[in-house]
Amino acid sequence: MGSKSATPHDEMxxxxxxxxLRWHLIRSTLAVIIIGCVAFVFSGFIFDSIxxxxxxxxxxxxxxxxxxxxxxxxxxxFCKDKLPFxxxxxxxxGQFSADIWTSIWAGIILAFPYIIYELWKFISPGLYEKERKHSKGFIFITSLLFFLGVLFGYYIVAPLSINFLGSYRVSEEVTNHxxxxxxxxxxxxxxxxxxxxxxxxxIIYFLTKVGLVTPDIMKKYRKIALVIVLILSAIITPPDVTSQIIVAIPVLILYQVSISISAWVLRKERKKEQRAKKNRTDVKSN
Incomplete structure (x- = not known):
């Protein structure tokens, strides 16, 4: 069985x-502020082009x-000349406030990999050596999934919402401003x-690691998960069925992938328990 790193962290x-933790949060906040300041300088490009x-x-x-x-x-x-608003x-x-807050949120989004890195630095000393080796791709995978979600939201959810809500009119007498x-x-x-x-x-990976989730539980409550996904899709998309289905499909795929990840983690944990049990048996026999 692996051992945790013998560092002052263990005796804290x-x-x-x-x-x-405070210093990790301070460094993460500084990263957001620095990137936010750069975003503020290029706010014209961010607003006009993004x-x-x-x-x-x-x-x-x-x-x-x-x-x-x-x-x-x-x-x-989607073939009209311009949106009617x-x-x-x-x-x-209003514009100054929008510029400040947009820069802050840009800082949060772009600094996300560094924020995850600081979080990883905080929790990694408490992991076993093998767990740290197997989790080296944590920052990359977490950041990749986040940015894929951001791109999906920007290129799929946002334009569908803007097109539907910006074009919706109860009467020709009402103009959208x-x-x-x-x-x-x-x-x-x-x-x-x-x-x-x-x-x-x-999220499912860590919930499985701590024993709160198993693949059997996820399969059992798949129908409930489907309802929850549709509700979430309805919240972040315009109220039309097509948009909700477009958003729900990748989330359902992610849910199915999460079941496979949960099953993989569970198999690894069981193998670890079997090895530990075998080691204890060998020690007793000796």
């Missing part, structure tokens, strides 16, 4: 652990969906929600 008191891009009908998602509709000889709202700021400090903060929150919710949802395999 509870307050010492809190102090170390945040407001899904408002233009030239956005890749709209073009592909329009081409698909034409291929099937169908009419589509304008973005406005109705408060004196969307508040700047409301528009940004729609994009942010889509991006961050998908980024977090795509971390499902990592």
């Amino acid at each position: 008191s509870f307050l010492d652990h809190l102090e170390e 945040i407001f891009a899904p408002k233009s009908m030239d956005f890749p998602t709209y073009r592909y969906l329009c081409d698909a509709a034409k291929w099937f000889n169908m009419e589509s709202d 304008e973005i406005q700021s109705r408060t004196m400090g 969307i508040d700047l903060s409301d528009y940004i929150s729609t994009v942010r919710l889509a991006v961050l929600s998908c980024g977090i949802i795509f971390e499902l395999p990592i």
